[in-house]
Amino acid sequence: MYPPNIIDFIKIFSKLPGIGPKSAERVAFYILSQNVEFAEKLAGSIIAIKKKTKKCHICGNIDVNDPCFICADPKRDNSKICVVEDAMDIYLIENMSIYNGLYHCLGGLISPLSGVKPEDLKIKELISRIKENKVKEVIFALSAIPEGDTTILYIKSLVKNSDIKFTTLARGIPVGTGLQYAGNKSLEEAFKGREEVKTNV
Numbered sequence: 397m398y399p400p401n402i403i404d405f406i407k408i409f410s411k412l413p414g415i416g417p418k419s420a421e422r423v424a425f426y427i428l429s430q431n432v433e434f435a436e437k438l439a440g441s442i443i444a445i446k447k448k449t450k451k452c453h454i455c456g457n458i459d460v461n462d463p464c465f466i467c468a469d470p471k472r473d474n475s476k477i478c479v480v481e482d483a484m485d486i487y488l489i490e491n492m493s494i495y496n497g498l499y500h501c502l503g504g505l506i507s508p509l510s511g512v513k514p515e516d517l518k519i520k521e522l523i524s525r526i527k528e529n530k531v532k533e534v535i536f537a538l539s540a541i542p543e544g545d546t547t548i549l550y551i552k553s554l555v556k557n558s559d560i561k562f563t564t565l566a567r568g569i570p571v572g573t574g575l576q577y578a579g580n581k582s583l584e585e586a587f588k589g590r591e592e593v594k595t596n597v
């Protein structure tokens with residue numbers, strides 16, 4: 397059996413997404429094979445992402461500043477809001493350089509099965525932003541799963557202004573996967589080919 401400190405490391409490290417106990421073991425032995433400066437740098441960068449990163453109080457993005465670099469940029473087109481589940485999705489879309497509007501991070505999707513209710517998500521905040529910013533287009537960049545459709549229809553039902561266009565990404569993204577799993581090319585095509593939301597998505 398491993399010494400207790402290695403067991404502790406494997407236990408905590410295997411909680412990370414995509415990393416099981418076997419990978420955690422390999423990481424532990426890799427770190428042991430490096431010098432102490434490497435271990436310090438690694439530990440320091442883990443602490444820094446947590447301590448030096450803020451959640452934007454406007455859109456929920458992750459940045460070193462609050463408001464984030466997108467909300468603070470006067471050159472962004474504030475007539476468009478792209479709605480995402482996760483702050484990571486904002487960076488995926490930004491990396492494509494095809495969108496100059498604002499974002500809104502919901503923090504998940506409505507899911508009766510998993511007990512996620514509308515009030516658990518940043519939906520109220522989104523509705524206020526749509527009203528205050530005179531938004532003309534709301535783009536839903538959500539996973540193409542039933543929970544995504546439920547979330548879209550729920551939000552749409554709360555906005556009575558018929559001048560606002562609601563669009564969703566073209567369904568090029570494999571069903572049941574989040575944006576992270578779509579290739580860059582298919583995400584870009586899905587974004588450019590976005591279609592208007594029908595009453596029954």
Ligand SMILES: [Zn+2]
Nearest residue numbers: 452455464467
């Ligand atoms: Zn922001």
